[in-house]
Amino acid sequence: MTGFAQPGAPGASPSRPTRVGLIVPSSNTTMETELPELFARQSAATGLRYTFHSGRAALKNVTREELLAMVGKAAECAAAVSDADVDVIAYACLVAVMAQGPGEHAESERLIAKAAVDNGHPAEVVSSAGALVRTLSGIGVGRVAMITPYVKPLTRMVADYIEGSGIEVLDATSLEVDDNLAVGCLDPCALPGIARNLELDGAEAIVLSACVQMPSLAAVQAVEDELGLPVVTAATATTYEVLRALGHTPAISGAGRLLAG
Structure with a gap:
């Protein structure tokens, strides 16, 4: 987990919910349903509010070639997502990172964090692989x-x-x-x-x-x-790290002891 903390990010003001950026494969249909559901449970337990803002990189078939092509788009997607002034960015394609070899999540997170900083909107960064x-x-x-x-x-x-x-x-x-x-x-x-x-x-x-x-x-x-x-x-671990990056204590029911708090 890496990145650059934004002032006030761990608890956006009452008028501004915490903004979660997602970078997902273009064909992904799950992270944008499971993560909002998990964070809705977090909201019900804590009163904190979250919104989600996604960038997509082309991926139809889970082959090494398409995965590596998607990796090449990560920084571009990060810059686009950071335009929404998000508080944290989750790079949600586990196997695209893992296809590059053990430990690669640290470099992917660094590149995404740099893209957000260079775009003028620094954010905490986690990857599903990491x-x-x-x-x-x-x-x-x-x-x-x-x-x-x-x-x-x-x-x-x-x-x-x-x-x-x-x-x-x-x-x-x-x-x-x-x-x-x-x-x-x-x-x-x-x-x-x-x-x-x-x-x-x-x-x-x-x-x-x-x-x-x-x-x-x-x-x-x-x-x-x-x-x-x-x-x-992959989804519960990503949620756990997003909450940690924001300084929020997990309080999510029905999703295993990891997120129960």
Whole structure:
């Protein structure tokens, strides 16, 4: 997590809600539904208000070529989103960052923060890739099992990235979907059954969705309650880091212990 704090950003005035900028793939349909839902629960618990402002970079199929092309648009999207004078920017394409190799989230966050500063609107910056590995480390998790929508080579790449951050991936299920719109149509109600089939012996947490596009919010609490392990997703980890960047204490119900506060 990096960036440049804005005066007053952690609590925008009563007349100005906190502004959250999102950079998402053009075909993404999930982050702009799950994050607002999570922040609506935060608002209900705290009275704080949030609005969302998105920039989009072209991505239709989850291939290495399209992912790398999307990365090239990140700074441009960051500058456009910062025009809204947002308080924080979330770079919400986990696999695009991870495709560049372990640890790359730090450089991506630096470039996005610089683009916002150069545009005259500095903002805190988090990435979904960085949020996932930092959150797992921060809650003391050293071994995970995970579910991804990706084809197996991409899942292996994500596992390698997570392991490059010092977290062992004990088991991973690939759903083998490469069309990003189709990923967004996957049924989150299927996730508890898939999670039951993971090898959980020795696991300290479950990554229920290692993808910002795979819907999972509806299943997070159910899987955590049933299997007894902390459940983290790309969306909940991103939300957690956005709140931390703003100086806001999580108070979100029904989305796992990470966000319960």
